[in-house]
Amino acid sequence: MARSDLRGPSADALADLTEKLGPARGIRAGVARLASRVTGHEDETTGSDLAQVGDDLFAVAGVLRREASVRRMVTDVSTEPRAKSGLVRQLLDGKIGSRALDLVADAVERRWTRTRDLADALEHLGVVAVVDSAGDDAQRLSDELFTVGRMLEQEPDLRTALSDPARTTDDKAALLRSLLEGRTLPATLRLTEQALRGTERTVSIAIEEYQKIAADAHGARVATVRVAKELSAADQERLAAALSRQYDRPVHLNVVLEPGLIGGMRVEIGDDVIDGAVSSRLDDARRRLAG
Template sequence: MVSAMRGASAEAQAELLDRLTGALGSADAASVGTDLFGAASVIRSEAGLRRVVTDISTPGEAKATLVTGIFEGKLDPVALDLVVDAVRRRWTATRDLADTLEHLGVVALVRSAGDADAERLSDELFGVGRLVEENPDLRAALSDHVRSVADRRQLVRGLLGDRTLPATVALAEQALAGSYRTFGVAIAEYQKIAAAVHDERVARVRVAQELSDDDRQRLEQALSRQYGRDVHLNVVVEPELLGGMRVEIGDDVIDGTVVSRLDEARRKLAG
């Protein structure tokens, strides 16, 4: 999605992110995030509006006046200012405007959790993703488009309730209606955005048995040194790996599992 933006869209997104960061100090970040999601949804669902606000032949002030008339009094003032700023800009692809507003909304929700709960938010998003991944019936229910988005959001709220941060609930609800192809993909991408907000990277670590606190800390430190920034571990226990571990961080894969080594030995014997 937004990570693939290029040209004018990439420049616009970077500048809007800077504006968002500067504006959140005096704003309700959760309200800003939720309202940005709402604006993105309206622009995606209304084809005529989307065409007008992304048409390079339409003057920026005309587009700003149009969206102000639509959203004024319905959005947090900070969110409205960002939407107005966004429609004045050039976009490489028409979908990039709404996708960027969603991205800004995710960043605002992450900021709403504060630095103190940054790790908790990341862990909760990972936990939500794993819960859905490991429960086919739940995954089917959340992806059932016969059910309304409101109904599926109610299901998410029932699952998470007051056991998670409000930001986790809000992001899980948005994962049902945003631009990503599945709920699980959205949650994984939101966790990456959350890590980037705090200048971290996310590593998915597959192991045969749970890591001790000392082993986890050593691995975090080693990966942080290697990548030049803090690394947050998502640990998945898979007994069938037999031993060792597989680390996935971005496009890099470090596979030191026993199963991998056995497969490699078989290939050498067969070759």
């Protein structure tokens, strides 16, 4: 479901649809901030509205993945675009909110490189909407997604339970809710549950992808920093500032402790790897000695 997986017309369509979602969420957020300054109270409708848009888009993506006949019908290039959007409005009117319905109707009028790309794009838009529902807690959301991903890596029993084909998706979602509800942002729980229903191979991979989407939605990049011992807050700030200058955009750090590195650090950001770990230098030395 990674945005980078979309090519040609699909990539162009997703970019346009993201722009259409963007102004709406920006206007809502601006109105909410103005209202809170005037009244002295936080406006909860913005977050809940966006969360509902996300849920609706996730639901439609799920239908398109399950129902091959519907998927073929709404991506058929021989069918007039207005006819496809009219059909979608007829099928979904009253079942999802008007904002999500407008986005889906717009989406089916566009060209898609592969039929599956439509569902992937709607899921991506749903993630962006849920991310924005967190409002000023977007940084916390990113941190919580990273923590959930680490928990899945470190708890093999939980990982096994979530990959067990004998358990239903609803059962797995209930298990996650029992662990996260009341301890994380609602947006974190929503995205973690959606990770069970998306197209990624594992929940961990989906959560990692969602964190990247969360960072990208706010103009940032994610760097995984592997270190042998804890970095101080000051060191993290300096590293984040240096990476932000290098990549010309904000960089969010995910710090992972790996004692096996001995010393130094390894930074992974996108396809780039900056390796200053002592263990890597020792491995290089051993390879050179082995000839």
